[in-house]
Amino acid sequence: MTAEHKPKVQARFGDSAEAYAGSAGHAQGEDLDRLLLWGRARGAARGLDIATGGGHTALAFSRFTPTVVATDLTLPMLGAARSFIAGQGVAGVYFSAADVEALPFRDESFGVVTCRIAAQHFPELLPALRQVARVLRRGSSFLVEDNLGHDDAEMAAFILEVEKRRNPSHVRAFRQPEWTAFLRAVGLTVIDEAIMEQRRPWEQWTGRTRMSPEARADLDRFVLDAPARCREAFGSSSTANTIVSFTDRMLLLRADKD
Numbered sequence: 001m002t003a004e005h006k007p008k009v010q011a012r013f014g015d016s017a018e019a020y021a022g023s024a025g026h027a028q029g030e031d032l033d034r035l036l037l038w039g040r041a042r043g044a045a046r047g048l049d050i051a052t053g054g055g056h057t058a059l060a061f062s063r064f065t066p067t068v069v070a071t072d073l074t075l076p077m078l079g080a081a082r083s084f085i086a087g088q089g090v091a092g093v094y095f096s097a098a099d100v101e102a103l104p105f106r107d108e109s110f111g112v113v114t115c116r117i118a119a120q121h122f123p124e125l126l127p128a129l130r131q132v133a134r135v136l137r138r139g140s141s142f143l144v145e146d147n148l149g150h151d152d153a154e155m156a157a158f159i160l161e162v163e164k165r166r167n168p169s170h171v172r173a174f175r176q177p178e179w180t181a182f183l184r185a186v187g188l189t190v191i192d193e194a195i196m197e198q199r200r201p202w203e204q205w206t207g208r209t210r211m212s213p214e215a216r217a218d219l220d221r222f223v224l225d226a227p228a229r230c231r232e233a234f235g236s237s238s239t240a241n242t243i244v245s246f247t248d249r250m251l252l253l254r255a256d257k258d
């Protein structure tokens with residue numbers, strides 16, 4: 001899957017780079033605040049932000065981390081992040097095009113690694129986490145946030161279909177025990193965790209990924225016609241023909257390298 005998947009990531013995120021750099025939902029939020037709280041407590045001198053997207057997490061960490069390296073697989077995204085951060089007058093953020101599965105950094109070279117709302121696009125989690133564990137110093141933290149997988153198989157399948165229709169580079173969302181086991185397998189131990197619900201305006205969320213009008217209409221129909229229990233699990237609010245918003249459930253973890 002890896003070889004054919006990554007061009008999908010680059011195509012979809014390349015087209016929407018500016019939208020991610022300008023996204024208010026990525027620029028702030030209770031979720032970002034929690035990662036910052038955990039990060040400040042670590043007080044690392046050098047941080048790595050994987051899959052930086054529009055650069056919002058890298059920018060926020062640069063306020064208390066002297067050097068932050070921001071990486072992404074998608075070159076236009078990295079360009080958008082660079083312009084966005086330059087516009088904030090911030091020094092100390094460096095950019096490097098990198099696939100999470102092949103990070104071009106020495107072993108144990110970062111005091112903190114962040115990865116926010118991106119792992120759901122990685123073709124496989126384990127090779128990515130092995131790289132994270134490799135570049136982290138012993139005793140340092142990996143701070144990760146991603147969509148929380150649903151416990152119920154039918155609801156999980158429904159939400160997966162919505163996500164894939166909106167952005168075909170979505171792979172899947174993992175449940176908390178799955179994350180813990182993956183992290184354990186690479187030598188990282190979960191120390192802190194949080195689950196946060198975030199209300200997402202439907203227009204903004206679907207608009208950001210530059211769906212065609214046909215694909216968007218099909219997605220709306222798919223959600224509006226879904227069984228009530230699926231719409232409930234998705235937390236969607238709608239009138240007869242219009243979806244207004246839905247609730248994303250996010251899992252945040254701090255895992256330390258043994």
Ligand SMILES: C[S@@+](CC[C@H](N)C(=O)[O-])C[C@H]1O[C@@H](n2cnc3c(N)ncnc32)[C@H](O)[C@@H]1O
Nearest residue numbers: 026051052053056057073074099100116118121
């Ligand atoms: C939703 S954006 C990330 C948002 C960002 N972390 C923030 O806090 O605002 C997802 C990013 O993951 C990147 N990505 C997906 N697969 C990747 C991979 N294998 N290696 C590196 N970056 C990847 C995409 O290019 C995209 O920029």
